Structure formats: C-alpha cells, structure tokens
Amino acid sequence: MDKPLSPTLQDVKSLAAKVPEITVYFWIIKLLTTGMGEVASDFLFERLNPIVSGPLSVLIFIAAMIMQFKARRFIPWVYWLVVVMVSIFGTMAADVVRVGLGIPYVASTAFFAVLLAVILIVWYRKEKTLSVHSICTRRREVFYWMTVLTTFALGTAAGDMTANSLHLGYLASGIWFAVVLAIPAIGYFLFGFKEIFAFWFAYIMTRPVGASFADWLSAAHGSGGLGWGKGEVSLVLTILIVVLVAFRGGSAAKDPELESRLNLT
Template identity: 55%
Template structure:
C-alpha cells in the first residue's frame, strides 16, 4: 500500500513513471481551462450528435475518450497538452453518456443525476479505502491515476445531468442555471479561503460544480432564443471555446507554470554551479 503522503518509488510501471505527478498545480489557470473544457464538452457533444447519426457520434466520442486517456496515462508525467486533451475528451463523452440515458433510454434527469452521483460516491469510497487519500497532490501511481480519471468521468456525467435537470426538469432555463451554479461554486471557495474547510472536500465540490456551470454557459450561448439561449449555435460556440483552450494550453505548455513544484524540480535541467555563480 502506498503512503498517502508521498510517492511509492519501490516499483516502476510501463504506464506511469514512478513518482511523477500526473495533474497540474491547482491555481487560477486550472479553473479557467477546466471551466472552458466543461463548456466545450457540452457544445462538442451537441454539435456531433446533430452533425451526424447519433450512434456514430457516440461511438466516435468513446473512441476519442479511450485514445486521449491512453495517451495521457502513457505520458509518464503531467504534460499540458495530453492532460487537457484527456479532460476535453472526457467532457465530450461524459456529456454523451448522460444524454444517452435520457434521450435513448428515457431515464428522467433527476434519476440520471442520482445514478451518476452514486457512481461518483462509489469511486470516491473505493479510492479512499484503497489509497487512504483523495488528494490530487498524490496522483503519482497508475492506480491512483485511474481512480482520478474515473472520478473525473463521473463528475462530467453527473454535472451534465444536473445542468439539464435545472434547465429542463425545473424549467429554469439556461440563464438561471448559469446564475445558480455560479453562486454555488463560490461556496467551497469561500469555505476554503476563509472558513478553514477541508481542502480536498472543497476541491472536489468545486470540481463537480464546474461541470453544470460550464455546460449551462455553453447551452445558454448556443441554444435558440425561444428556449432562453443567445442563439449563437453549437458550431460557433465550439469554435470559440476551442480557440480559447488552445491559446491557454499553449501558454501553459510553454511556461510550465502549472507543473507541480516537485515534478518541475525533478524534470528541470541541472544548472552548472559555475555558470549559476
């Protein structure tokens, strides 16, 4: 069993380099790109299922999800491009998974929301019992990374169903849904910053809420005015979000400003002490 306070360097893996941290530093850039990725997951899914036969779109979404996740797992350490590509792919397929339950199987949004919430709780419970920590600062083994991505996938699916629940089942519309989730996401931020709440609980609570918030923003921008949207269309919204994500991830890939400190120190080239002096 690995210690929750540090990496296990007693064994190596072909999937993940021992001790390498696989997730970015949690700072403002993380939340900005995460919010954009949740929005593009919604608009990307909606665009694909309307541009082609829905079963084909879902199959392509699944293939993209598996390919991006495999690329991320095999990277051996945190790399901005592979990590955020995996997040976007999870976002698109997670949206499709939630929509399939409602559209194809006829499952009401409250039921699908509860189902994915139970799935997420099960992932967290098994992760905690196995690794004794849910901190993303300890994602440094293949098993922990798989737990992490299972949790991420569940948050995307649950968040999609939750956003649709408020917009459709509660008849609040997209604008009101955006306002509700924008207020809700401030609660863990305030609790962490000023009230001393548990940082792991605050992180995962905010992480879950970013999904319905981002999806509601994407729907509000894309959907027609007669259903409380702005009416830009899924394609234009997808293109705008894609440009923004590419620009921000390019910045992160070049500056490496979101690489966690221990991994940055390990991967940085050693300086010649004579030159440094």
C-alpha cells in the same frame, strides 16, 4: 495482490507528475472544457449521424486516455485533451441515460451522484487520501480519471435537470450553479474548509456552471438561449482552450511529502 498504500520510490519517480498544479488558470481552462464538451457533443449529434459521431468520439477518448497513461510525466496538451474528451464523453453518457434509456433527469442525476460517492469512498478506503497531489501510482491515476469522468456526467445531468425538469432555463441554472461554486472557494479562503473537500466540491460544480452558460450562449432564442449556435460556440471555446493550454497549460502538481522522499535518496 494490491500495491501497498504508500507509493514506492519507483512509483514516485515514474508517476508523481501526471496532473497539473491547481492554479487560477487550471480553473479557467476547466470551465472552458466543460462548456466546450457540452455544446460539442450536442453539435456532433445534430450534424453527424449518432452512429458515426458516437463511436468516433469514443475512439478519440480512448486514444487520448492511452496517451495520458503512457506518458511518464505531466504533458499539458495530452492532459487537457483527455479532459476535453472526458467532457464530450461524459455529456454523451448522461444523454444516453436520459434520452436512450428514457430515465428522468432527476433519476440520472441521483444515479451519477451515488456513483461518484461510491468511487470516492472506494478510492479513499484503498489509498487513504483523495488529494490530487498524491496521484503517484497507476491505481490512484485510475481512480482520478474515474472520478473526473463521473463528475462530468453528473454535472451534465444536474444542469439539464435544473434547466429542463425544474424549468429554470440555461441562464438561471448557470447563475444558480455559479453561486454554489462560490461556496467551496469562500469556505476554503475564509472558513478553513479542507483543501481536498473544497477542490472536489468546486471540481464537481464547474461542470454544470460551464455547461449551463455554454448552452445559454448556443441555444436558439426559442429555447431560452442567445442563438449563437453550437458549432460557433464550440469553435470559440476550443480556440480559447488551445491558447490557454499553449501559454498557461501549467506545471505538474507537486507533493511536498513525495518530494522530500526523493530528496532523501
């Protein structure tokens, strides 16, 4: 039997603080993880045998996810480790669909877009909210991470589609997606966009923005990049992520309604 739509007090106490508060540092770290995951995935497949790098990445992804679900509260380094591994795993998923199955970027982008829409619809029908401040039950946490994983796969496919299929190149793709990313920010602050809509709109767009610029930095000159190298860009982005998480990893998201319920007990 499904849990009730409204989380119980026990659920609130055990799971209310599993995701970070949304701050400017959250968005900076998120953008860095998108770029790092894109180039790190490519680097691993180029330097290591895919038979080794693929399963190894999956195992680390599963281990990080287990730590996140077992945690009783928000732990910055665990949460962001999961995001990094989701970024790498999401890139691999999109690449498998395109390269392994031979599906065009346009089709894979459409597939992941439909999959994301289905997850969000089911999440809303089950929980009546898509707010990240309400991740206070196990089921909502599962929906949250399914959504996050799909946004990474969608962003990777969309970025590859514009850079390769539409022949925009990495830099032009990054600029294009950055312009689109500005829409939810401007809409939220100036035109009254709903917070939840603006958040997920921006969250989806950070992936192709970060991935496109990371590809531009790392790709060879002949491929339209600056030629800094995938390994080097991955290392620099990893260092930046570690430093920011260590000093600005963020506090747990708080839902005023849930906090008021706790204060009444």
